[in-house]
Amino acid sequence: DADVTQTPRNRITKTGKRIMLECSQTKGHDRMYWYRQDPGLGLRLIYYSFDVKDINKGEISDGYSVSRQAQAKFSLSLESAIPNQTALYFCATSDIGEGETQYFGPGTRLLVL
């Protein structure tokens, strides 16, 4: 079984809709991250969390919110989706003991019409 899972894997939604992307991990890591990937721009950090009570904005947090429900779960919400949020979204975990090596989920492809 995968250590980091994401649901859904693909999603098509309409402008203005609220959607949630979910991430679960069985690695026992405290640190979790949400990234988006766009062609030519690489991975950009949206939000990160170093433990259940810690939430931090990343480089591009506008239009997004997150919830860290438990050590193993970190969800990303788009409150009112817009077309330029169409992207590939990755969840990742890391452990400070491993020098912050990132372990990624399989990604969610989101299309906002």
Next chain:
Amino acid sequence: RKEVEQDPGPFNVPEGATVAFNCTYSNSASQSFFWYRQDCRKEPKLLMSVYSSGNEDGRFTAQLNRASQYISLLIRDSKLSDSATYLCVVNNPYSSASKIIFGSGTRLSIRP
């Protein structure tokens, strides 16, 4: 200037060739460095960490040059399966917004 910069490529080389690419970083306080590999439509996966003294893992060699602020990846005897995008990653624990910075990747294509 981007914090981490890579030549996007594509690098198109024949099987068996040696290929190398660099990644430059702007923040001299950066502390740890990595190369990740990403196959098309897949998640990035750690290829190797980059140590100050340089390190080798089979056909892959990574080096760090702190004075010039770049890291490099050398692939010897390239295989068709090496075709992928290679992401440079820099960890700067003192950055206020984003401690882990990804380069936008270098695309490598190995031809038969």
